[in-house]
Amino acid sequence: MSAMMRFTILLGALALAACQTPAPRALPQATAVAETVRVEMPVDPRDNGLTWAQTDLVAALAEEYKAVGHGPFVISFPHQAGNSEAAIAAIAEVRTRLYDHGLDWRQIGGGAYDARGRASAPVIFSFERYVAVAPDCPQAWPDLTEAAPGRGYPQFGCATANNLAAMVADPRDLLAPRGLGDPDAGRRQAVIDAWRRGDPTATRRSAEESGAVSEVVE
Numbered sequence: 001m002s003a004m005m006r007f008t009i010l011l012g013a014l015a016l017a018a019c020q021t022p023a024p025r026a027l028p029q030a031t032a033v034a035e036t037v038r039v040e041m042p043v044d045p046r047d048n049g050l051t052w053a054q055t056d057l058v059a060a061l062a063e064e065y066k067a068v069g070h071g072p073f074v075i076s077f078p079h080q081a082g083n084s085e086a087a088i089a090a091i092a093e094v095r096t097r098l099y100d101h102g103l104d105w106r107q108i109g110g111g112a113y114d115a116r117g118r119a120s121a122p123v124i125f126s127f128e129r130y131v132a133v134a135p136d137c138p139q140a141w142p143d144l145t146e147a148a149p150g151r152g153y154p155q156f157g158c159a160t161a162n163n164l165a166a167m168v169a170d171p172r173d174l175l176a177p178r179g180l181g182d183p184d185a186g187r188r189q190a191v192i193d194a195w196r197r198g199d200p201t202a203t204r205r206s207a208e209e210s211g212a213v214s215e216v217v218e
């Protein structure tokens with residue numbers, strides 16, 4: 001048998017083995033999908049500033065946006081409406097309250113929508129957030145005695161993926177890591193000053209925070 005024939009037979013055997021081995025299946029994972037939060041705030045043409053209910057609404061939206069919001073916090077005001085002036089005055093106060101709740105001016109966007117002459121049209125708030133999606137866990141198990149090398153099963157890790165989807169604070173973290181936050185300038189300066197004085201730069205802990213085992217236990 002020639003070397004070329006032996007090489008051809010070897011390639012055929014490898015191809016046959018590859019056909020018989022099932023492709024690895026991806027493990028079940030939790031993921032996230034984007035959705036738009038859209039909330040309408042009614043504005044009475046006779047209003048002069050925000051009502052208590054409107055103030056509470058703005059505070060709740062600000063906290064939700066800080067927790068899981070992404071992109072701009074958009075404020076849309078009614079154009080060509082009977083309450084346009086009252087809506088613009090309300091938006092000016094809304095922006096101030098959003099800033100007081102910790103939103104940066106650069107995070108707040110705005111625009112107009114056609115109210116088509118309505119006597120009273122709402123101010124619309126909208127922003128994007130993500131919702132966690134858990135994988136569907138099959139209840140029936142296949143015969144694991146015939147498991148092939150490299151084969152994955154959707155049952156393995158599915159409960160863990162479901163728990164992760166239920167616990168994650170911001171579902172967008174399932175798609176991409178967060179960026180680094182702003183450095184603590186005050187803490188950095190304190191460390192530098194301690195280093196210049198020759199003092200320890202590590203955070204000092206009290207005896208209650210040390211984590212040492214009690215002598216009674218020992």
